[in-house]
Amino acid sequence: MHVKVTTEVRQSLAQVKAGFNEDLFLKLNPPFPSVSLLRFDGCLKGDLVELLLDFKVGKQKWVSEITYDNETPDRFEFIDEGIVLPFPFRFWKHHHILIGNADGCQIVDSIEYKANNKMMTVLLYPLLFLQFVYRKPIYKRVFK
Structure with a gap:
């Protein structure tokens, strides 16, 4: 299944790329589950x-x-693929795309995933969609 969320931010491509670091990664995590x-x-x-x-x-x-x-x-892009995944995932591919434009930068989170069965894959969609929508105000605040 595929989830795609796009966010427009005001900073330049170079600034956004430089900000894709450990600190941002920690800020993007939702409250649950807690992440170390x-x-x-x-x-x-x-x-x-x-x-x-x-x-x-x-x-x-x-x-x-x-x-x-x-x-x-x-443009800057990278793909992370899950090699050890938690239950119920069996496949994860997250394409991160940063596209510079006249107004700043567009951040695209494009995720392909599969769970252990088709029903679970479908049931996870709204949770994953909301998890990536949760990132939008964080991106906007960090890259204002």
Whole structure:
């Protein structure tokens, strides 16, 4: 299934790219589940991001690898793919796209995911959509 959320911010592509760091990553996490960042290498191919999700009834690990990055004068993008995923996910691919424009920068979160079964995949959609909509005011505040 596919979730896509786009946010317009006022800072330039270069400023937004520079701000895609560990500090921003921590700010973007929703209140639940609580997240401990165990590793954050960055946003370039080969980098790893490792999380520990605390669901209060148990903890689960999430590890993603940056499998692609590309930069042009008006665009920066990278893809993180889940290599260790928490229940109920079995596939995760998050394409981060930053597009510079005359007014600032457009941030696109484009996620493909699959759960353990089709019904769970569909049921997760509204939760994931809301989780990424939750990021919009954070992006706007950080990149004002």
